Amino acid sequence: MVIRSLELHHFRNYRQLQVEFGPGLNWLHGYNGQGKTNLVEAIAYLCNLESFRTRKTQQLWYSEANAARMTALLEQQQVLRRVQIILSTRGRQVWLDHAPFQRTSEYVLSFLALSFTPEDVALFRGPPQERRRFFNRIISTLDPVYFRHLQDYTKVLAEKNAALRQRQDRQLSAWNQVLARTGWELIQRRAAFAEQLLSHLVELFRMATGRPEQLSLRYHPAVQCSDAEQLEKMMEEQRDRELHSGYALIGPHRDDYHLFLDEKIDRDFFSQGELRVTNLSLKIAINQLLFSNYSLHPILIFDDLFSELDAQVSQRLLGLFAQLQNQIFVTSTTRPEKLDTKSCSFQVVQGQFI
Numbered sequence: 001m002v003i004r005s006l007e008l009h010h011f012r013n014y015r016q017l018q019v020e021f022g023p024g025l026n027w028l029h030g031y032n033g034q035g036k037t038n039l040v041e042a043i044a045y046l047c048n049l050e051s052f053r054t055r056k057t058q059q060l061w062y063s064e065a066n067a068a069r070m071t072a073l074l075e076q077q078q079v080l081r082r083v084q085i086i087l088s089t090r091g092r093q094v095w096l097d098h099a100p101f102q103r104t105s106e107y108v109l110s111f112l113a114l115s116f117t118p119e120d121v122a123l124f125r126g127p128p129q130e131r132r133r134f135f136n137r138i139i140s141t142l143d144p145v146y147f148r149h150l151q152d153y154t155k156v157l158a159e160k161n162a163a164l165r166q167r168q169d170r171q172l173s174a175w176n177q178v179l180a181r182t183g184w185e186l187i188q189r190r191a192a193f194a195e196q197l198l199s200h201l202v203e204l205f206r207m208a209t210g211r212p213e214q215l216s217l218r219y220h221p222a223v224q225c226s227d228a229e230q231l232e233k234m235m236e237e238q239r240d241r242e243l244h245s246g247y248a249l250i251g252p253h254r255d256d257y258h259l260f261l262d263e264k265i266d267r268d269f270f271s272q273g274e275l276r277v278t279n280l281s282l283k284i285a286i287n288q289l290l291f292s293n294y295s296l297h298p299i300l301i302f303d304d305l306f307s308e309l310d311a312q313v314s315q316r317l318l319g320l321f322a323q324l325q326n327q328i329f330v331t332s333t334t335r336p337e338k339l340d341t342k343s344c345s346f347q348v349v350q351g352q353f354i
């Protein structure tokens with residue numbers, strides 16, 4: 001996928017902007033506070049229908065306005081699509097090819113951006129629900145069947161939790177049966193995803209850093225079971241505890257993921273620099289997995305990428321970017337002395353492109 005052009009009206013510090021991008025590397029440089037991150041935030045929102053910085057929509061429009069609008073021409077599999085999104089106090093409105101589009105889940109599986117930001121350092125030190133949310137989105141893009149099972153599981157889990165809060169146990173066995181069946185599918189597919197990603201992750205970490213350690217993503221299911229029947233039995237055994245607590249205690253809604261360098265786990269032993277470069281390697285590995293399995297090329301966004309990376313890693317990454325077939329957006333306070341001839345460079349000054 002390639003964003004050919006973008007128009008912003010009253011988005012963050014952009015009162016009005018119209019810009020055309022190149023299909024390869026787009027380098028956005030300028031002093032801090034000029035709007036580089038705001039621009040790539042708009043690109044990410046255009047693709048994912050969510051910001052990587054905030055969940056408060058009212059923070060996304062210009063302070064003196066009461067709404068924001070973004071319009072883009074996207075090229076997807078040689079087809080040009082027009083997307084327009086309006087954010088206001090009335091909520092979010094999405095138009096695709098001039099027609100209102102209501103199916104959010106279908107949209108976010110069709111248009112995808114992978115972003116790497118300074119906030120990503122906290123992903124593997126923060127709460128597990130953030131990691132589940134991130135990987136649910138990625139696996140759903142790779143595996144539409146996973147997405148359907150996830151929707152079913154989430155819906156039934158909400159029904160079960162409502163029954164538990166009201167101390168109604170008559171339907172718990174029926175809920176557990178469905179949760180066990182769909183939950184077992186989620187467990188299997190999550191494990192398969194982590195296994196598929198491993199070879200890409202090992203190779204890309206070594207290419208990016210030159211270090212000998214093996215980087216791996218390990219999936220940690222909340223319960224160890226061999227099939228759906230055993231999972232259902234374990235849920236039934238927790239009936240009294242769940243009625244007492246008022247929510248479901250067993251199932252893949254409590255799973256987790258962690259990064260390892262050899263046997264060193266992220267949350268306890270990674271330095272700040274290691275958290276950055278391993279998260280970066282993870283995003284590029286996911287990109288390679290999307291390409292190798294489905295020939296998908298998501299938009300890649302790297303915000304403030306080189307601020308804490310040494311010169312050797314930075315040079316390796318630029319070489320790696322030149323090999324990718326994605327459209328890439330990088331923000332930085334400086335512009336490299338040498339850029340590939342296919343790259344585009346933009347200077348951002350107070351919400352304007354120079």
